[in-house]
Amino acid sequence: MTFSPSLRPWLLAAPLLGLAFGACQSGGTSASNQPDLLTANLDTTVRPGDDFYSYANGTWFKQHPIPASESNWGIGKEVQNEIYARLRKLNEEAAGAKATPGSVQQKIGDFWAAGMDSTGINKQGVAPLKAELARIQAMQSLADVQAAIAHLQTMGVNALIGPYVGQDAKNSEKMALQLWQSGLGLPNRDYYFNKDARTKNIRQEYSNHLVKMFTLLGQDAATAQASAGRVVQLETKLAASSRKLEALRDPYANYNKMAVSGLDKLTPGVSWKPWLAQMELGRADTVIVGQPEFYREAGRLLTSAPLDDWKAYLQWQLVHAFAPTLSQDFDNENFRFYGTILQGAKQQRPRWKRVLDAEENAMGEALGQLFVKEYFTPETKARYEKLTENVVASFRDHINALDWMSDSTKQKALVKLAKITRKVGYPDKWKDYSSLQIDRSSYAQNVMRANLWAYRYNINKLGKPVDRTEWGMTPQTYNAYYNPSNNEIVLPAAIFAIPGLMDANADDAIIYGYAGASTIGHELTHGFDDEGSQFDDKGNLRNWWTKKDRQLFQQRVNGIVRQFNDYTVLDSLHINGKATAGENIADLGGIVIALDAFKKTEQYKKGEKIGGLTPLQRYFLGYALGWQTTQRDERLAQAILTDVHSPAQFRINGPFADVPEFYEAFGVKPGDKLYRPDSARVKIW
Known part of the structure; x- marks a missing residue:
């Protein structure tokens, strides 16, 4: 979307300044009037060869405890805090302006005003969901259940199935209908079956949470208890047919293409053509099913589970999806389970931050245009x-x-x-939100309409040419990604930000470690990790390796899997080396590749110290700065079960233990905890 000239004064009224972007400098000097950032973070009571994560960031951790409202804290949250402050001002100004109806300013202002109106939201209670709850309660047949699920899908509710339109993995020029396992209220299948005390407690708390949510919906104690039991029973059956985290990383095993008519054979008694039509997907003739066994079980449950089970399940999924937008009782109970029990946060984040998060999900690129105008200049790009x-x-x-x-x-x-393809900073064209209706009458309804807009934006891609210019993240996102189907790396502007460090003070060593290794090199290596390496230069799932080379590559992958399997994180929890293999390969690849790029700079060649640190030491510390984050035990335990990334500590200590220059830079020797003999060090790229 292009902003009209009449809006430009408003857009520039609160320029997004304050965060500094590190810049590559030829000289690599640090300003004498500012303490060296890397030196200030060090905890010299820790030996770098024993725990480099704590050595590099220990003092920073002591000075920045995790806030009560957060389950983790680190450099990314510091970046986000700066962004929040600027976006808040922009939103407040938009809410107070007499904006043109339908303009971006009007939508941003009204979304903010509706979200911040806690008094009005509390008065409405569950009223924004009344029509949807009544539709579910009125179901009398399988056809009604399917119709309700179809409608909920368009609203962004995680109801049983997971349809979306995306590139065909084996034909990247085509957008195809895909079906993925879905429909669970807990983070993934393992939460329904693991027998450790922590997970058992979460299951019990989940049942308690369901009872409380049904009670808030108006059910008496006995009915709420029965409804909760129905949901748990149904979800447990779905979980039993869901694949484990590591199994979802096999692109061939999760590619099962068939005609839409083949779905009827997969799920006897369920007719898919009219069902897809209800989801505005009637024009689809083929579908790629990720996990056929999940859909086989979903079909069986549709034709066999009692109608009351589906009523309870769909009511739950609906209220779960929109609880943060409803009155305080729903919002607080949702946070109690998903924020405190699952992730360890002690209190809710300020409402204004939560509204900005919802706005980011609703129309993030509209905010992104404001972000880059003053915050990420063409020169920085x-x-x-x-x-x-x-x-x-x-x-x-x-x-x-x-x-x-x-x-x-x-x-x-x-x-x-x-x-x-290298996408850096921000997209060349923006999403058009002109058809999205936002007003001040209902926060929940605004989110529902935004979800419908996003749903239609996605499904309207079916049968159309692939738009390879599109971005999957907004510029203000502190993250980055590699897309194998497009064979592209996408590096949003915010990922390059370093709080407290101005451009003029950022030496090459920091930038090559912080941005070159942990972001750019990391994402490039994803194109050649155990999963990305199965896609060719055009983005198609196709083998381009000789048989022997693939075997030799897999031997090296197995080495990094074994290395990370051996790391104990919390109590008896170990990293899942197979599930995290792609990220661990990318971390190691990014470090060694960007290191050799850094060796070509003048700073490295001169070898002059800054803050008492050599260029090589500063490079490794610059990388560690990117993983300057700590988290609560609850969040850590969840990540082990659900995240394909290793915890931050091991994204530093793990790959560094495989890099010879790390041993050289910090004098790591036998007996140090990170020491690995040459024969055990992993080398892939």
Whole structure:
């Protein structure tokens, strides 16, 4: 979307300044009037060879305890806090302006005003859901259940199935209908079956939570207890047919293409063509099913589970989806379970931050346009595009130097690397929100309409050419990604921000470690990790390796799986080396590739110390700055079961233990806890 000239004065009224972006400098000097950021963070009571994570960031952790409202805290949250403050001012100004109806300013202002009107929200109670709850309660047949599920899907409710439109993994030029396992109220299948005390307690608390939510919906104690039991029983059956975290990372096993008529055979008694039509997907003729066994069980339950089970389940999924937008009693109970029990947060975050989060989900690119106008200049974008070029060049050198890969596979790897699209900072074109209706009458209804807009935005891609210019993250997102179907890396503006460090004070060592390794090199390596390496240069799921090269690659992958399987995180919980393999490969690859790019800089060649630290030491500390984050035990336990990323401590200590230059920089020797003999060190890219 392009903003009209009449809105520009408002957009520039609160420029998004204050956060600094690190810039690549030829000299690599630090301003004398500012304490060195890396030195200030160090905890020198910790030996770097024993726990580099704590050595690099320990003092910062002591000075920045996790706030009561958070389950984790770190550099990303510090970046987000700065963004929140600027966006809050923009929202408050929009809410007070006499904006043109239908304009971006009007929508932002009204969304904010409705979300911040806690008095009005409390008066409405559950009223925004009354019509939907009545529709569910009126169900009398399987056809009614399917119709209700279809309607809830368009509202963004996680009701039983997971339809979406995305690129066909084996034909990246085509947008295809996909079905993924879905429908659970707990984070994933393991929560329904694991027998450790922590997970058992969560299951009991989940049942208690369901009872309380049904009570808030007006059910008496006995009915609420029965409804909760129905939900748990139904979800447990769905969980039993759901795949584990590591199994979801196999692109071939999760690709099962069939005609829509094949779904009827997969789920006897369930007619899919009219059902898809109710979801505005009637034009689909083929579908890619991720987990057929899940849909087989979902179909069986649709035709066999009592109608009252479906009423309870769909009422629950509806109220769960919109609880944060309802009155305080629903909001607080939702937070008690999902915020405190699951993640350990002690209190709710301020309402204004939660409204900004909802607004980000509703129309994030509208906010993104405001963000980049003053916050990420074309000059800054050019700097990071150049840094990306340097890291790509280093990756090219690494591929050429591999001693385990044949020349024929190397040539194909080099072609794929050369064709990776690099999206840096922000998109060249923006989403058009003109059809999205936002007003001040109901916060929940605004979110519902935004969900419907997003649903239709996605499904309208079916049968249309792939838009390879589209971004899957907003510029103000502190994150990045690699998309195998587009063979692209996407690096939002916010991921380059370093709180408290101005451009002029950021030396190359920090930037190559912080941005070059943990972001750019990391995402590039995802194109060549155990999953991304199965996609070719055009983004298609197709083998381009020789059989021997693939075997040699897998041997190296197995090494990093074993390494991370051995790490104990909490009590008896271990990292799942297979589930986290892709991220661990990308971390290690990013570190060694960006390191060799850094070695070509003047700062590295001169070898001058800054803050008493050598350029090589500053590089590793710059990388560790990117994982300057800590989390509560509850959040950590959840991450082990649900996250394909290793905890922050092991994203530093794990890969560093495989890098020879780390041993050189910090004098790591046998007897140190991170020491690994040469024969045990993993080397892939």
